Amino acid sequence: MVEKVVYFIEGDGIGPEVWAAGRPVLDAAVAKAYGGEKKLVWKELLAGEKALRETGENLPQATLDALKGAELAMKGPLGTPVGKGFRSLNVTLRQMFDLYACIRPIKYFPGIESPVKHPERVDMVVFRENTEDVYAGIEWAAGTPEARRIVAFLRDEMGAKLDDLAAIGIKPMTEKGCKRLARRAVKFAIDQKRTSVTLVHKGNIMKYTEGGFRAWGYEMAASEFGQFTMTEAEAAEGATKPVVIKDRIADAMFQEALIRPEKYSVIATTNLNGDYISDALAAQVGGLGLAPGVNMSDTLAFFEATHGTAPTIAGKDMANPGSLILSGAMLLEHLGWFEAAQLVHGAVAAAIGARTVTVDLASQIEGAKAVGCKQFGEILQANL
Structure with missing residues (x-):
């Protein structure tokens, strides 16, 4: 049997609920796909409110020690005070473990009503630099x-x-930090046969930070992946290579994402811009409830639900475990367990197609039946 250890943090607010609903779906998908030949071994770590209750610390040393040698981890949402109190645990974890690439695939699930006319045209993967910038x-x-x-x-x-x-x-912002993020995005585009990488920046205003990101991204692509990449100008002159390297000013990119999303495949961007654009794109395809994500270093992949703690609905069985579950599907893909990941995606698509979804999604689907967090997880298991 192949066993993979996954360290997990429940998270605050709705975290325990989405974990209770979501983890069994992932285990069931692996069991069905591989008949007991592969297994995820879950080991809990403490952070946030639960850690404070049990240890007196928001981020205990035991958690940090375990993550130092980890390859795989997952977490629910962790709360952060606004304007006061302790520093964001999310940011602290990213910086302590050099989780420099926040990767979020954003794609439409048929059946969800969107605020835009053609959400099906959105199929992007956002690579957000995670350790520098104002963060x-x-x-x-x-x-x-x-x-x-x-x-x-x-x-x-x-x-x-x-x-x-x-x-x-x-x-x-450093040359090293910008180049390694862009490198990861370009390599992903080449490996996944994606057609373009767009560097999103505000280099017209912040010429040496955001402008540096743009310049270093182009420089890295040309020097390290020149046989695979070309600029838009080179493409216009008749060059033919697999991946076009583009750049867009951040505010203009928001417009492009709305009116011409099909022109963009992989986005590589700075920390603050990435925070904005990834949430905005998620809204175009149905919201953060179905938005998966991972924060990666060169050794640790830390998958996470991309929504907040939602304290107003915590404990009310109203949360959507979809983001956590789809982040788990990303973990399965990261392991190369594509059959199990496909089962998870199929189960979510089937639930949306049947219009039996959590309350946040039901508000976006005409004629939908709203179910609780726990029941939605059970429906997904049945759909496997």
Whole structure:
């Protein structure tokens, strides 16, 4: 028997509910696909509210020690206070374990009503840089001694025009960080026979950070994958190579995603832009309830539900476990267990086709029957 250890964190809010509904679906898919020859071995780690209750810490050392040697992990949503309190556990985990690539495939499931006319034209995979940009968390509150020192330095020694009481945040971006994210996106496009990689940036305004991302992306593609890639200008001149490297300014890309989504296949982008565009694209195909994702280093793949903790519905059996389950399907694909992953995708598609879905999806499907989180998981198991 082939066994793969998957460390998991339940998460806060609706986390325990989506895990209880979702994990059995993944186990059942593996069992049906391989008849007991393959198995996922789940080992729980503590983080967030459950960890605080049981250990007095939001992120215990035992969890960090286990993840240091891990290859596979999954988690539910973890809460983060806005404007106060502890730093985001999600960001902390990404930076501690160098999970530099957030990868989110976004594709339409037939039957879901969308706010756009042609959601079926959306079939993109977003690669978001995960460790740099403003998410590095280097900032100081307005009026603090630290912020005043930074303001004084920038104003007096660098010639910047700044108010004494400005809050200050730093946006670090490196050639190494940008190139490795773009490299992963281009390699994915080549391996998966995707037609293009679009570098999404605000280099027209932030010329040395976002503009650097664009320049380094083009440079890396040409030097490392030149036999497979070409620019749009080269394509217009008649070049024929498998992957076109494009770039779009971030605000223009939002328009493109709405009116010409079929022109874009793989998106490589910076941290903040990626946060925005991946959620916006998910909305075009039905919302975050069915949006899977993974954060990856060169050694650890950390799959996660991409929605929040939804505290207002926690404990009410109203949550949608779809994001977690489809992230589990991504994990199965990552392992090469494609048969089990296809069973999961088929089960979700069948439930949507039968219009028997959780309340968030039922609001988007005319004539749908709303079921609870637990029952939706049971329906998916039956659909396998």
